[in-house]
Amino acid sequence: MLPPYRNEPFTDFSKPENEAAFRAALDQVKAEIGRHYPIVIGDEQISLDDTFPSLNPSRPAEILATFSKGAVEHGEKAITTAAQAFKSWQYVPVADRARYLLRAAAEMRRRKHEFSATMVLEVGKSWAEADADTAEAIDFMEYYARQAVRLADSSHLLYPNAGEQLGLYYIPLGVGIVIPPWNFPLAIPTGMMVAALVAGNTVILKPAEPSPWIAWKLCQLFWDLGLPPGVLNFVSGPGRTTGAHMVAHPQTRFIAFTGSREVGINIFEQASKVPPGQIWLKRTILEMGGKDAVVVDETADLEAAAQGIVVSAFGFQGQKCSAGSRAIITGTVYDEVAERVVDLSRKLQLGAPDLGRDIDMGPVVNLDSMQKIMSYVEVGTQEGELLLGGSPVETADNGYFIPPTIFGDVPSNARIAQEEIFGPVLAMIRASDYDDALAIANGTEYGLTGALFSQDRARLERARHEFHVGNLYLNRKCTGALVGVHPFGGFNMSGTDSKTGGPDYLLLYSQAKSVAERL
Ligand code: NAD
Numbered sequence: 001m002l003p004p005y006r007n008e009p010f011t012d013f014s015k016p017e018n019e020a021a022f023r024a025a026l027d028q029v030k031a032e033i034g035r036h037y038p039i040v041i042g043d044e045q046i047s048l049d050d051t052f053p054s055l056n057p058s059r060p061a062e063i064l065a066t067f068s069k070g071a072v073e074h075g076e077k078a079i080t081t082a083a084q085a086f087k088s089w090q091y092v093p094v095a096d097r098a099r100y101l102l103r104a105a106a107e108m109r110r111r112k113h114e115f116s117a118t119m120v121l122e123v124g125k126s127w128a129e130a131d132a133d134t135a136e137a138i139d140f141m142e143y144y145a146r147q148a149v150r151l152a153d154s155s156h157l158l159y160p161n162a163g164e165q166l167g168l169y170y171i172p173l174g175v176g177i178v179i180p181p182w183n184f185p186l187a188i189p190t191g192m193m194v195a196a197l198v199a200g201n202t203v204i205l206k207p208a209e210p211s212p213w214i215a216w217k218l219c220q221l222f223w224d225l226g227l228p229p230g231v232l233n234f235v236s237g238p239g240r241t242t243g244a245h246m247v248a249h250p251q252t253r254f255i256a257f258t259g260s261r262e263v264g265i266n267i268f269e270q271a272s273k274v275p276p277g278q279i280w281l282k283r284t285i286l287e288m289g290g291k292d293a294v295v296v297d298e299t300a301d302l303e304a305a306a307q308g309i310v311v312s313a314f315g316f317q318g319q320k321c322s323a324g325s326r327a328i329i330t331g332t333v334y335d336e337v338a339e340r341v342v343d344l345s346r347k348l349q350l351g352a353p354d355l356g357r358d359i360d361m362g363p364v365v366n367l368d369s370m371q372k373i374m375s376y377v378e379v380g381t382q383e384g385e386l387l388l389g390g391s392p393v394e395t396a397d398n399g400y401f402i403p404p405t406i407f408g409d410v411p412s413n414a415r416i417a418q419e420e421i422f423g424p425v426l427a428m429i430r431a432s433d434y435d436d437a438l439a440i441a442n443g444t445e446y447g448l449t450g451a452l453f454s455q456d457r458a459r460l461e462r463a464r465h466e467f468h469v470g471n472l473y474l475n476r477k478c479t480g481a482l483v484g485v486h487p488f489g490g491f492n493m494s495g496t497d498s499k500t501g502g503p504d505y506l507l508l509y510s511q512a513k514s515v516a517e518r519l
Pocket residue numbers: 179180181182183184188206207208209238239240241243244245247258259260261263264266267287288289290320321322420422448489490494495
């Protein structure tokens with residue numbers, strides 16, 4: 001009998017013992033810098049001469065680790081191996097599969113700061129953001145373990161039929177390719193991977209190029225628990241070639257992807273093709289980008305609203321699919337809120353996050369990202385009034401630091417109000433009234449998260465129906481969904497609304513088998 005599910009608590013770094021433990025973890029992880037990590041297929045480790053580095057974005061000259069650049073042939077071999085392993089893994093009882101997740105969760109909890117410290121170095125998360133990422137990964141394991149046991153035999157949901165014994169069983173699909181992004185480099189691969197495994201599928205994890213180190217540590221945790229060879233394979237390499245080949249492969253049964261709109265659409269199209277030898281229609285679970293809005297009306301608690309806007313826009317440097325990159329404010333309170341948002345944002349501490357717990361914002365993830373974000377800043381200067389930031393911060397180590405950047409009076413149809421920038425850039429938009437604000441909020445092709453700050457009961461109720469996003473938050477920030485509490489996923493071009501961390505999620509990794517026996 002399992003204890004009831006509860007979310008993993010966040011660490012209070014103001015306690016000296018927690019701060020000391022985190023510093024020790026950073027030292028431990030730094031002592032591991034410079035290793036090479038192989039591709040792992042079945043029980044074989046493959047180290048190639050062709051490698052790529054994982055860099056510290058705070059100090060890009062620092063190579064944290066190198067990884068083998070898997071090619072098409074490695075994807076091919078991994079799929080064959082996973083297909084072989086599926087023959088037995090699919091029949092391992094669900095309670096045993098769930099136990100792997102629970103044991104992994106317990107181990108990750110014991111080594112929590114080590115996982116978080118790895119993300120501080122590899123993607124530039126602040127301590128608090130990294131801690132929340134690890135907590136979410138633990139939550140996914142605890143939550144899906146319980147959900148899998150609940151779901152596997154759903155026969156009790158059927159209505160009786162005289163003279164028949166009935167069964168409804170959720171069985172696995174087959175070999176899945178798990179393709180995560182780098183921005184929740186532990187929680188997202190954990191969630192997609194363990195959902196697939198606990199449902200009885202076998203997996204090839206292809207980590208995102210900027211964050212293979214933390215992904216490798218995650219896989220190693222499972223291999224060390226004695227997961228049978230071939231059930232979980234790790235193929236590092238370029239998404240465009242190696243990833244794309246695995247997506248198209250006829251033995252691939254499903255693809256679990258989280259990432260950009262552009263790549264999600266590409267996978268959707270490729271997976272819909274049926275090459276010779278493929279005997280199923282592939283399933284795709286695609287979670288994509290956002291252009292999320294925080295709406296504030298004239299009845300709102302303006303201080304709470306300003307704080308909510310700042311945290312939503314600049315947490316993890318704005319590199320969240322749920323980031324509140326648009327603040328839509330009704331005219332009478334616009335100036336007051338804008339001024340307060342600028343004041344609060346100016347106080348955010350920018351720096352290399354391994355330096356200490358006081359750093360609020362680290363670097364953006366890499367040079368490509370920095371260039372893309374700065375090109376949007378350039379566009380923004382044509383489209384709105386620059387209120388804060390706007391130029392990269394130079395450091396001795398050439399880190400990719402962009403300060404909080406805020407544009408005021410941005411037209412709702414401007415590019416910086418429509419396109420996902422995925423960096424610390426906030427567009428503030430003036431709305432004439434609440435109707436206008438709601439129309440602007442709904443006026444992009446995305447529909448992931450959104451927040452409304454208002455004290456008007458009728459408006460809050462209207463937002464429940466008319467604010468068209470997968471995750472709506474009333475009088476709070478639009479980031480920070482909790483597993484099992486706020487099932488997460490978006491509408492329209494934000495993806496297939498898979499609702500990670502929700503009661504329906506494992507259905508996506510399963511197919512239902514109905515059995516009737518004549519008595
Ligand atoms: P990305 O789309 O560039 O890459 C995601 C993954 O796809 C990587 O592992 C990459 O190697 C792989 N890939 C790239 N091209 C491929 C191809 N042709 N075939 C197969 N795989 C391919 O995204 P990113 O930069 O890693 O992540 C940022 C994006 O992720 C943002 O748009 C963000 O909004 C989105 N995101 C969405 C959610 C959500 O839940 N909706 C959560 C986190 C991030």
